[in-house]
Amino acid sequence: MREPTRTTTLRYHQVAIGDELSDLTLPITATVIVSGAIASRDYQDVHHDRDLAVERGSEDIFMNILTSNGYVGRFVTDWAGPEALIQRVDIRLGAPNYPGDTMVMTGRVKEKSDGIITVELVGKNGLGNHVTGTVDLRLPQ
Amino acid sequence: MSVDFKVVSHFASDLRDRAAIAGIGATEFSKDSGRSEMRLAVEAVTAALEDAGLEPADVDGYSVFSMDNNPAIEVNRQIGGGDLRFFGRVHYGGGAACATVLQAAMAVATGVANTVVCYRAMNERSMQRFGAGVQDRRPMPTAESAHFGWYAPYGLLTPASWVAMSARRYMHEYGATSEDFGRVSVADRKHAATNPAAWFYQQPISLEDHQRSRWIIDPLRLLDCCQESDGAVAVVVTSAERARDLRQPPAMIRAAAQGASHEQQMMTGFYADRITGLPEMGLVAQQLYATAGLTPDDIQTAIIYDHFTPFVLIQLEEFGFCKKGEAKDFIRDGNIELGGRLPINTHGGQLGEAYIHGMNGINEAVRQVRGTAVNPVKDVEHVVVTAGTGVPTSGLILGRD
Amino acid sequence: MKKSETPLLDQMRQLTGAPVGEPNTARDPVNQAMIRHWCDAVDDRNPVYTDPEFAEKSVHGGIVAPPTMLQAWTMPGLMSREEREARAPRGPSVLRLLDEAGFTSVVATNCTQAYKRYLRPGDLLTVSHSIEAVSDEKKTALGVGHFVTQLTCYRDQNGEEVATMRFRLLKFRPTERSAGAERRGAPKRSRPVPSINHDNRFFWDGVQAGRLLIQRCFCGKLRHPPGPMCPVCRSLEWEAAEACGRGTVYSYVVAHHPPIPPFEYPNLIVLVELEEGVRIVSNLVDIEPEEVEIGMAVRARFDEVEPDRILLQFERAKG
Numbered sequence: 001m002r003e004p005t006r007t008t009t010l011r012y013h014q015v016a017i018g019d020e021l022s023d024l025t026l027p028i029t030a031t032v033i034v035s036g037a038i039a040s041r042d043y044q045d046v047h048h049d050r051d052l053a054v055e056r057g058s059e060d061i062f063m064n065i066l067t068s069n070g071y072v073g074r075f076v077t078d079w080a081g082p083e084a085l086i087q088r089v090d091i092r093l094g095a096p097n098y099p100g101d102t103m104v105m106t107g108r109v110k111e112k113s114d115g116i117i118t119v120e121l122v123g124k125n126g127l128g129n130h131v132t133g134t135v136d137l138r139l140p141q
Numbered sequence: 142m143s144v145d146f147k148v149v150s151h152f153a154s155d156l157r158d159r160a161a162i163a164g165i166g167a168t169e170f171s172k173d174s175g176r177s178e179m180r181l182a183v184e185a186v187t188a189a190l191e192d193a194g195l196e197p198a199d200v201d202g203y204s205v206f207s208m209d210n211n212p213a214i215e216v217n218r219q220i221g222g223g224d225l226r227f228f229g230r231v232h233y234g235g236g237a238a239c240a241t242v243l244q245a246a247m248a249v250a251t252g253v254a255n256t257v258v259c260y261r262a263m264n265e266r267s268m269q270r271f272g273a274g275v276q277d278r279r280p281m282p283t284a285e286s287a288h289f290g291w292y293a294p295y296g297l298l299t300p301a302s303w304v305a306m307s308a309r310r311y312m313h314e315y316g317a318t319s320e321d322f323g324r325v326s327v328a329d330r331k332h333a334a335t336n337p338a339a340w341f342y343q344q345p346i347s348l349e350d351h352q353r354s355r356w357i358i359d360p361l362r363l364l365d366c367c368q369e370s371d372g373a374v375a376v377v378v379t380s381a382e383r384a385r386d387l388r389q390p391p392a393m394i395r396a397a398a399q400g401a402s403h404e405q406q407m408m409t410g411f412y413a414d415r416i417t418g419l420p421e422m423g424l425v426a427q428q429l430y431a432t433a434g435l436t437p438d439d440i441q442t443a444i445i446y447d448h449f450t451p452f453v454l455i456q457l458e459e460f461g462f463c464k465k466g467e468a469k470d471f472i473r474d475g476n477i478e479l480g481g482r483l484p485i486n487t488h489g490g491q492l493g494e495a496y497i498h499g500m501n502g503i504n505e506a507v508r509q510v511r512g513t514a515v516n517p518v519k520d521v522e523h524v525v526v527t528a529g530t531g532v533p534t535s536g537l538i539l540g541r542d
Numbered sequence: 543m544k545k546s547e548t549p550l551l552d553q554m555r556q557l558t559g560a561p562v563g564e565p566n567t568a569r570d571p572v573n574q575a576m577i578r579h580w581c582d583a584v585d586d587r588n589p590v591y592t593d594p595e596f597a598e599k600s601v602h603g604g605i606v607a608p609p610t611m612l613q614a615w616t617m618p619g620l621m622s623r624e625e626r627e628a629r630a631p632r633g634p635s636v637l638r639l640l641d642e643a644g645f646t647s648v649v650a651t652n653c654t655q656a657y658k659r660y661l662r663p664g665d666l667l668t669v670s671h672s673i674e675a676v677s678d679e680k681k682t683a684l685g686v687g688h689f690v691t692q693l694t695c696y697r698d699q700n701g702e703e704v705a706t707m708r709f710r711l712l713k714f715r716p717t718e719r720s721a722g723a724e725r726r727g728a729p730k731r732s733r734p735v736p737s738i739n740h741d742n743r744f745f746w747d748g749v750q751a752g753r754l755l756i757q758r759c760f761c762g763k764l765r766h767p768p769g770p771m772c773p774v775c776r777s778l779e780w781e782a783a784e785a786c787g788r789g790t791v792y793s794y795v796v797a798h799h800p801p802i803p804p805f806e807y808p809n810l811i812v813l814v815e816l817e818e819g820v821r822i823v824s825n826l827v828d829i830e831p832e833e834v835e836i837g838m839a840v841r842a843r844f845d846e847v848e849p850d851r852i853l854l855q856f857e858r859a860k861g
């Protein structure tokens with residue numbers, strides 16, 4: 001089993017509005033895209049078959065939305081810790097993640113109230129913003 | 142017709158009659174010159190020197206547009222000019238036109254140079270169309286590039302569109318109509334129709350033609366927009382004394398001025414309290430009248446920069462030829478056509494003759510002073526010339542010696 | 543907008559709220575194996591998903607599934623085309639109506655998931671879908687289309703709702719240009735991008751986040767377009783104040799020529815005087831040019847004019 005990123009969890013009072021999350025740099029490879037698609041049981045050809053993806057007008061295979069959601073979830077708990085509870089994920093989808101690109105995820109704490117913090121995040125690749133959005137996290141008091 | 146226009150005397154400069162335009166030159170005006178801009182430049186410059194009766198070796202200064210693609214040293218080398226003691230460039234598009242003459246006049250009045258050439262040479266139709274706007278500019282983190290970022294993402298990309306935004310507000314506040322703008326075009330084309338050098342020679346239009354022309358950017362129609370042209374124009378500026386000894390009767394530079402308002406923008410003056418004026422042109426007018434010791438009543442004809450018709454109305458107001466908001470009435474009465482109170486753009490203007498960034502208008506003003514214009518105005522003493530509008534600008538009053 | 547009063551929109555709106563297809567139960571209960579695949583794929587090393595000892599002592603008291611894995615539990619898996627067609631819901635549906643009306647292309651724009659509780663191994667999900675909303679016809683950079691919001695409810699084996707998902711997609715009629723570009727795989731021409739520098743970055747970042755920000759000096763002076771120094775007090779310090787978005791049309795133009803891609807013509811461009819007192823240029827949308835008047839009340843909105851590109855736009859203020 002891979003070593004956990006962190007085993008402790010940020011407390012609500014330890015977090016301030018404006019705090020920045022640790023960046024996540026993700027080299028996008030065909031393996032990243034295909035393994036994400038299959039782990040989410042998404043067998044649409046544009047996520048694993050390059051020739052068919054190109055035939056359908058795409059540049060290459062591209063990451064499916066379920067996988068993007070997975071990276072958003074990982075990004076926030078890598079920073080906040082394993083016992084941070086994800087309440088809500090609200091994302092806007094943009095530039096596709098193609099193999100050979102790199103996505104850099106950055107975020108900051110936007111709001112804080114009643115034990116819940118709202119993180120604002122962007123996953124940016126060479127074409128623009130792949131994903132932008134917010135995540136609500138409940139942190140231990 | 143006097144409109145209680147108050148001239149502010151403290152705007153007077155010492156430039157009155159210190160320098161003169163001694164020679165003018167131009168190429169033909171076309172839509173495809175078939176030769177390089179540099180060649181157009183040297184043709185116009187040598188024609189102007191020939192007109193003045195000067196040799197290229199006499200030239201010791203240049204004053205040109207920063208937008209011109211032909212460096213003065215290149216032009217000077219091509220024509221076999223002399224060593225240069227003065228060379229300046231003026232920024233802000235067509236607003237530079239009369240300013241090149243202002244700066245040349247300052248140079249010769251102070252002895253910095255003796256013979257300064259101003260020119261503008263462009264294949265603006267066949268090579269680089271201004272009407273296409275700023276659509277293909279690569280974003281750079283500079284102030285000038287960032288400026289267009291407030292407009293380009295919405296499709297407000299062309300000079301016509303920037304002027305149209307101000308024009309709509311002007312129409313709203315003063316009740317001017319598309320037909321009122323059209324009357325400027327009709328007058329210009331009437332004058333161009335009898336000017337063999339004009340692109341629209343023998344092609345007058347009616348107000349109905351104007352009203353039938355298609356929208357470019359409502360409220361501007363096709364016939365509200367100047368041409369896009371290939372061509373070059375040059376003038377030679379020297380001291381008044383020297384000019385008197387040359388081949389042509391001098392067109393005295395009675396006054397020359399630049400102006401930029403404290404809230405100046407580049408074509409997009411949308412943010413001042415009121416946007417229905419051209420305060421930079423008002424500032425130019427004040428300086429010109431004060432320096433020349435003249436009032437609007439002393440002006441017999443004018444070259445009013447006409448890239449787009451609405452700003453002709455506003456300039457007539459800024460120069461005190463009529464009251465604010467009343468240009469529509471002034472032009473409805475035929476005042477701007479030959480035979481009227483103030484014939485404008487007797488060569489056909491940039492709507493009728495050619496769009497050479499205002500420089501062809503300076504040549505026409507010189508011809509009116511000399512009495513050699515194809516559409517002469519009777520008893521001309523003083524001619525007003527204006528430069529690009531919506532930008533930091535400039536103006537001249539030329540007069541007989 | 544008059545155009546929206548179409549039978550198509552009426553038909554679609556009658557279908558909103560009604561279920562789409564039959565509820566569908568997951569093929570497998572939530573299970574450790576699939577969780578592990580998922581965590582490997584996205585390299586999520588959170589031990590509450592995969593380390594029973596850690597999970598036991600955690601706030602969860604045992605293994606839980608990653609919340610963002612929600613959709614995976616009810617995905618159909620690998621299917622032949624015949625199977626896929628056999629599963630497709632019968633009867634009228636909003637998406638089918640749009641297909642039939644020529645809005646054949648689709649692009650996902652937003653996904654919002656809200657979780658009521660973490661899922662545990664053994665939970666068996668049942669999913670049901672409905673169409674929550676259909677927008678008026680919108681002009682977008684991709685083409686004219688409708689935004690469709692689909693609401694998906696996830697219930698557990700006890701019928702309790704454990705999560706919801708709102709999925710927003712654009713069904714559009716590809717423009718010839720965009721269709722051609724798509725076929726060739728060529729990048730589509732985008733609207734000119736602004737030049738971003740130290741003096742204006744806040745504004746464009748604000749727009750991307752759906753906020754209209756105006757530079758405000760600490761002396762109170764509002765400045766637009768922004769710049770580094772306050773012309774009143776010469777301060778170099780400033781803050782970004784959020785405008786309320788209400789304003790009036792100060793002037794406007796209707797662009798017809800030259801047609802510059804990707805703009806659609808006629809293109810309505812307005813100079814808006816914001817309630818705060820500064821003016822700003824933008825587009826006015828969802829209105830016919832002849833309906834515009836100087837002085838008309840408008841309000842800001844933020845449209846995704848092309849994928850990943852939010853732009854300030856204005857629309858007529860309601861009421």
Ligand SMILES: [Zn+2]
Pocket residue numbers: 759760761762763772773774775776777
């Ligand atoms: Zn201040």
